Amino acid sequence: MNPFVRIMRLVMMLNWFMFLYCTWFMFVHFLERGPSPITTTTDDFKGCKPHAVDFRKSFGRIIWRLNTKIHGQPLAILPAIRLIKKNFRFLSTGSPIVIELYGPSGTGKSYVCELLAESMFYDGLKSEFVNVLDGEDLHLQEEQLSLYTDELRDYLRGNLTKCKKSLFIFKHTEKIPEELFHPIQDIMLSKMGGIFLFTTTESSPIVSEIYAHLLTQGTEKRQMNFKHYERALRKPLFNIGERLLFLPMTVNELKMCAVDELAKMGDTFLTDCITESIYKRIPVDTVGYTNMTCKEIIQVTRYVVIHNNCDIQQ
Known part of the structure; x- marks a missing residue:
């Protein structure tokens, strides 16, 4: 065989070997690296500094704390972690993150809100970028609703203009007048960013009733899923977001x-x-x-x- 042809075949084999090696190396490197990291830029925290924490540094911390500090809530924590992994990188696009937390009092809803605040901002719930509205504190007369609705819209817009990662926690939403949800939805649709958490105990009696009934039937807590509790959960406040369900504790x-x-x-x-x-x-x-x-x-x-x-x- 012509020596030149032999050399060309050898070169082609070496090139093919190098291609396979590089492909294998990149594949292994991808597996070791895991999923893409949460991507944040300086602009994401523009206006939030110096009291904000870069979420790339706190992401692992909040996942660890949710897994170790919130006990016995798989129908809440697993969806929360999935939502965080999926959506926090998109805050820079202006899409809001909306989470509704259902369940009896004392099962971890407020604690999840606190963990999220602490993981995002150095001052936690005391940060100027964390805003809490408690339905139990609202005592509005009918004639005050219109004025308060406009004030709430301006308040939300002002905070998000200053910091697009502002965190808003609405507690006891079952006691918040329905009219006040209109400005909140308007702000969400305006794509200004923000993280909105809504906690409620409204369905707690039914949740506890279903939970106790499932136990008597021999269904263990780890076997329960959202389908068991469909009749206990009210319609979502908004058409976007995730619903987390907190169950009674063992x-x-x-x-x-x-x-x-x-x-x-x-x-x-x-x-x-x-x-x-x-x-x-x-x-x-x-x-x-x-x-x-x-x-x-x-x-x-x-x-x-x-x-x-x-x-x-x-």
Whole structure:
């Protein structure tokens, strides 16, 4: 065979080998790198500085805290993490992030809002870029609604003009007049950005009823899904966003809440005497259902510690 032809074939084989090697190297590198990082720019936090945190640095932190500090809420935390991974990189486009949080009081809704605020801003809920409106604090007369509606629209627009990553938390939305949701929707449609969180306990009795019924049927909490609770959830406030459902807590999950609180107070309080005294105060029925919340067990924990109450009798 002609030596020239042999050389050409060898060169072609080497080129093909190099192509395969480069392809394999890039594929392995992609797998190791994982999904694309959250992309933020200086402009994303323009106006928010110096009190804002670059979300690229806090992204992993909030995922870790949601997974470790919120106990027993797979129908809330998993969708929340998925939403954060998917949408936070798009804040610079002006599309708002809208999350509605449903469930009984004391199951973690407000805590999720707090974690998000702390992960985005150094001052957390106290940041000037975090805005909280509580429906329980609104005592508006009919004639005041029109004026307050205009004021709310201007307030939202002003904050988003200053910082497109402004966080708005609307608590007890079942007590907020329907008219006030119109300016909120107008601002969302104007593509000014912003993160909007809406918490409500409106459907709590039905959620608790369904939850207890599923337990009596032998359905474990980890087997439950949104379809079980469809009749408990009202129509979304808006046609965009994600709905998170917080369920009543199990005894073991309440114990984890208590341990978290004891850890905050110091390791010296993590004794068998103290923990047993706390656990004995968790009411449980025959199927293992308890209507106690994480917020309530934290109060019990503080009481036991403050009074050094190690009497484990009921």
